[in-house]
Amino acid sequence: MRLGLHKKPKNKGEAQLHIFSLLAILPVTTDWWLVGEQRSGIRHVEPLLSPFGIVTLVDTARRCRLYHFRCILPLPFDLLNYWDRYNYQGLTIKTLPGIFSRDGLDAGSQLLL
Structure with a gap:
């Protein structure tokens, strides 16, 4: 594979x-x-x-x-450990590593909202 x-x-x-x-x-x-x-x-x-x-x-x-x-050892993986979140005007924004707006809302996303 x-x-x-x-x-x-x-x-x-x-x-x-x-x-x-x-x-x-x-x-x-x-x-x-x-x-x-x-x-x-x-x-x-x-x-x-x-x-x-x-x-x-x-x-x-x-x-x-x-x-x-x-x-050699099986790896425990839980996607929930990788989610991050922040609030913007009453909305909860959830994001994963490598996704835009990881640390806060960028101007483009803000415009779309």
């Missing part, structure tokens, strides 16, 4: 949401290959995933890293 994120996550929280949600539904012994630029946060893969399995740095080239990960 081959899965890939075709767009770069906007932040660490969004990347973690994608990785953990996939880990929760795939078989425990699934092999993962993760690649990314060092300045985009790929180095966070080791501390993020090592509690759940074996993370190995396979190669580095041109400021990128390639990791192999094999999950």
Whole structure:
């Protein structure tokens, strides 16, 4: 099985949401290959995933890293832990990592409301 994120996550929280949600539904012994630029946060893969399995740095080239990960422990995942909320004029706005208006209502969303 081959899965890939075709767009770069906007932040660490969004990347973690994608990785953990996939880990929760795939078989425990699934092999993962993760690649990314060092300045985009790929180095966070080791501390993020090592509690759940074996993370190995396979190669580095041109400021990128390639990791192999094999999950050993099942990962508990609850989407409710990733929701954030704020209030705007009596409305409760709920949002997930990587979604616009994460920390507060932006001008475009305000105009639409």
